[in-house]
Amino acid sequence: AQRVTQPEKLLSVFKGAPVELKCNYSYSGSPELFWYVQYSRQRLQLLLRHISRESIKGFTADLNKGETSFHLKKPFAQEEDSAMYYCALSPWGGNKLVFGAGTILRVKS
Amino acid sequence: ETGVTQSPTHLIKTRGQQVTLRCSSQSGHNTVSWYQQALGQGPQFIFQYYREEENGRGNFPPRFSGLQFPNYSSELNVNALELDDSALYLCASSLAAQIGETQYFGPGTRLLVL
Numbered sequence: 001a002q003r004v005t006q007p008e009k010l011l012s013v014f015k016g017a018p019v020e021l022k023c024n025y026s027y028s029g030s031p032e033l034f035w036y037v038q039y040s041r042q043r044l045q046l047l048l049r050h051i052s053r054e055s056i057k058g059f060t061a062d063l064n065k066g067e068t069s070f071h072l073k074k075p076f077a078q079e080e081d082s083a084m085y086y087c088a089l090s091p092w093g094g095n096k097l098v099f100g101a102g103t104i105l106r107v108k109s
Numbered sequence: 110e111t112g113v114t115q116s117p118t119h120l121i122k123t124r125g126q127q128v129t130l131r132c133s134s135q136s137g138h139n140t141v142s143w144y145q146q147a148l149g150q151g152p153q154f155i156f157q158y159y160r161e162e163e164n165g166r167g168n169f170p171p172r173f174s175g176l177q178f179p180n181y182s183s184e185l186n187v188n189a190l191e192l193d194d195s196a197l198y199l200c201a202s203s204l205a206a207q208i209g210e211t212q213y214f215g216p217g218t219r220l221l222v223l
Binding site: 004006032043044045046049051086088090092093094095096097098099100101102 | 113140142144149150151152153154157164165167199201203205206207208209210211212213214215216217
């Protein structure tokens with residue numbers, strides 16, 4: 001069964017502090033993994049995907065196949081990073097998404 | 110370029126009724142996916158349409174059905190509404206249905222079943 005687990009419902013950090021949003025997945029094959037973000041009053045949008053190995057808005061995520069994890073990291077949090085973050089996977093062969101329950105990130109000044 | 114649009118934005122129905130939700134895909138996109146997002150949860154995949162054919166279905170009963178039209182817009186129909194169907198329904202479109210194709214989400218339709 002395909003499953004994405006985000007263990008934290010809420011993560012609260014101070015501005016300038018490092019951020020790590022945790023994501024673990026279970027899937028028997030090699031999925032594609034994503035982080036989606038939803039800012040206040042905006043629609044859900046793609047933040048980054050593991051296959052691109054890119055850094056978006058200072059965020060990076062490394063796929064660890066041994067630990068089946070895809071944690072999202074940023075060295076210095078900004079207030080504008082406050083949002084809901086969803087980790088998601090696409091099973092091999094298509095682009096349907098399996099989402100985790102999401103983590104609210106609050107960056108305090 | 111017009112983004113994904115959904116209608117209506119909100120609606121209220123009573124148990125046992127039927128509802129139709131609509132989605133217009135982004136220009137040039139031939140694939141539409143529907144998701145249900147209950148309060149406090151992540152979106153759950155309902156089904157996907159690719160070039161007017163169903164292309165995969167999640168763990169939802171047959172009373173959830175859909176259509177995709179020649180212009181690639183789509184409808185989600187839910188029959189015999191239950192209280193647990195109360196949720197935000199999201200539509201997403203993509204250029205194709207292959208792995209790696211980014212899904213672009215609409216603003217959602219919030220359905221309340223009383």
